[in-house]
Amino acid sequence: xxxxDEKNSWINLNTLDAHLMSTGRKIVAFAAVLSLTACASSRPxxxxxxxxxxxxxxxNVHAFNLALxxxxxxxxxxxxxxxxxxxxxQVVSNVAEHLGLPADILNNVLQGDLRNAxxxxxxxxxxxxxxxxxxGDMATGMGIPLRKTDFGETFHVxxxxxxAYVELPVFGPSTSRDTVGTVLDFALDPVSIVLPRxxxxxxxxxxxxxxxxxxxxxxxxxxxxxxxxxxxxxQARILYLQNRRFELGVTVExxxxxxxxxxxxxxxxx
Amino acid sequence: MKRRIFLAxxxxxxxxxxxAFALTTGEARVLVDKVVTDINQVIASxxxxxxxxxxFEGIFKRHADVAWIAGSALGPDARRMxxxxxxxxxxxxxxxxxxxxxxxxxxxxxxxxxxxxxxxxKNYFRVETxxxxxxxxxxxxxxxxxxxxxKNLFFDLIVExxxxxxxxxxxxxxxxxxxxxxxxxxxADLRKFG
Numbered sequence: 001x002x003x004x005d006e007k008n009s010w011i012n013l014n015t016l017d018a019h020l021m022s023t024g025r026k027i028v029a030f031a032a033v034l035s036l037t038a039c040a041s042s043r044p045x046x047x048x049x050x051x052x053x054x055x056x057x058x059x060n061v062h063a064f065n066l067a068l069x070x071x072x073x074x075x076x077x078x079x080x081x082x083x084x085x086x087x088x089x090q091v092v093s094n095v096a097e098h099l100g101l102p103a104d105i106l107n108n109v110l111q112g113d114l115r116n117a118x119x120x121x122x123x124x125x126x127x128x129x130x131x132x133x134x135x136g137d138m139a140t141g142m143g144i145p146l147r148k149t150d151f152g153e154t155f156h157v158x159x160x161x162x163x164a165y166v167e168l169p170v171f172g173p174s175t176s177r178d179t180v181g182t183v184l185d186f187a188l189d190p191v192s193i194v195l196p197r198x199x200x201x202x203x204x205x206x207x208x209x210x211x212x213x214x215x216x217x218x219x220x221x222x223x224x225x226x227x228x229x230x231x232x233x234x235q236a237r238i239l240y241l242q243n244r245r246f247e248l249g250v251t252v253e254x255x256x257x258x259x260x261x262x263x264x265x266x267x268x269x270x
Numbered sequence: 271m272k273r274r275i276f277l278a279x280x281x282x283x284x285x286x287x288x289x290a291f292a293l294t295t296g297e298a299r300v301l302v303d304k305v306v307t308d309i310n311q312v313i314a315s316x317x318x319x320x321x322x323x324x325x326f327e328g329i330f331k332r333h334a335d336v337a338w339i340a341g342s343a344l345g346p347d348a349r350r351m352x353x354x355x356x357x358x359x360x361x362x363x364x365x366x367x368x369x370x371x372x373x374x375x376x377x378x379x380x381x382x383x384x385x386x387x388x389x390x391x392k393n394y395f396r397v398e399t400x401x402x403x404x405x406x407x408x409x410x411x412x413x414x415x416x417x418x419x420x421k422n423l424f425f426d427l428i429v430e431x432x433x434x435x436x437x438x439x440x441x442x443x444x445x446x447x448x449x450x451x452x453x454x455x456x457x458a459d460l461r462k463f464g
Binding site: 086090145146220221224229230231234235237238239242243244245246247260261262263264266267268269270 | 335337338340341342344345348349350351356370373374376377393394405407414416418425426430431432433435436437439440441443444445447448
């Protein structure tokens with residue numbers, strides 16, 4: 001959720017991007033569209049300033065997420081990382097990404113991005129056929145890298161501003177726009193819709209396990225943010241917002257609001 | 271008073287001919303090539319984490335505008351520092367930042383950074399590099415370069431859009447708040463991170 005490719009995250013902030021919801025899809029989707037309309041109509045301009053009107057509530061959620069990570073996610077990720085060797089975790093990761101491709105393609109198309117839609121479609125075909133149903137990844141080596149996207153990005157392309165900063169329970173840092181996006185990522189996931197139960201849970205389970213794998217692989221980086229920062233809430237917020245804006249190609253003008261951003265100004269000058 | 275002098279020198283700088291404003295895209299790239307070569311050496315050295323942290327501190331001191339990064343991360347509070355506080359703070363910040371990010375280089379083992387492209391932005395240069403680590407997709411690391419001190423130095427490091435300066439501004443601000451705005455306490459605690 002945070003990075004173009006979760007595997008490349010230097011600092012992976014996601015507490016857990018588990019696709020936990022499965023019921024009430026349509027109702028949720030409808031509600032999401034309604035709230036999107038609300039957030040699209042406000043659309044504040046993005047500055048380097050952080051728009052965090054729900055900070056108190058967000059901090060409570062953050063405390064919950066920290067407890068969740070400390071007591072459940074981190075121990076679970078250690079168990080997973082120790083029990084399953086790297087090769088096995090890579091297969092799980094491949095499957096999670098592979099089954100996410102139809103949703104990526106759907107969003108590529110909704111964004112009018114036919115180039116990446118073509119790329120991801122080719123990737124899906126290649127890895128289904130030569131990667132044995134997506135357990136292996138032949139496509140990357142053939143120059144067809146994953147072009148991960150999501151509904152949050154689609155709304156961005158459609159003109160929705162990021163809105164307020166939001167920390168979601170379990171999912172971690174987000175924005176009003178990306179919260180709606182995340183809900184739709186579940187509700188409108190083609191794989192979950194098309195496949196019968198219980199096969200439709202394979203993608204969800206793989207994603208869940210892959211997130212545990214990421215938590216394990218990037219344990220030092222995540223721990224340093226969550227447990228070694230003076231204010232882990234503020235760190236998670238600034239890291240997430242910068243990275244998400246980078247991902248979406250949103251440029252932020254800092255120098256007008258921040259006199260300390262001019263590399264030629266002496267910050268100590270009195 | 272000092273502010274006026276500072277403004278005047280700023281104006282003088284702006285009036286200087288372009289040649290005096292010596293940094294060019296090529297030179298910015300030369301600096302980052304050096305930094306990247308040094309970093310790649312550290313990664314390949316197979317040293318212990320502590321060794322890497324020490325090496326990284328050396329790279330930081332040689333090639334980064336450490337005083338600017340430290341002051342900018344502190345924000346307006348930098349202006350109420352005495353000269354001795356300022357020196358202590360910059361040195362403590364250097365230790366802190368080297369420890370924090372030097373440890374990260376442990377994850378870079380077996381990988382390397384490759385310089386891609388350099389371009390001018392406002393009054394500084396952005397040199398784009400890609401970090402290619404085993405088992406991960408390559409990711410973008412940009413070096414922002416200026417010559418405020420007369421030397422070409424990098425003053426920010428941006429990893430996948432995440433600015434070291436902005437992230438540390440948030441963190442240093444939080445640390446100072448926790449210590450009730452006590453700059454000496456902040457300096458003492460930063461030193462412990464080294």
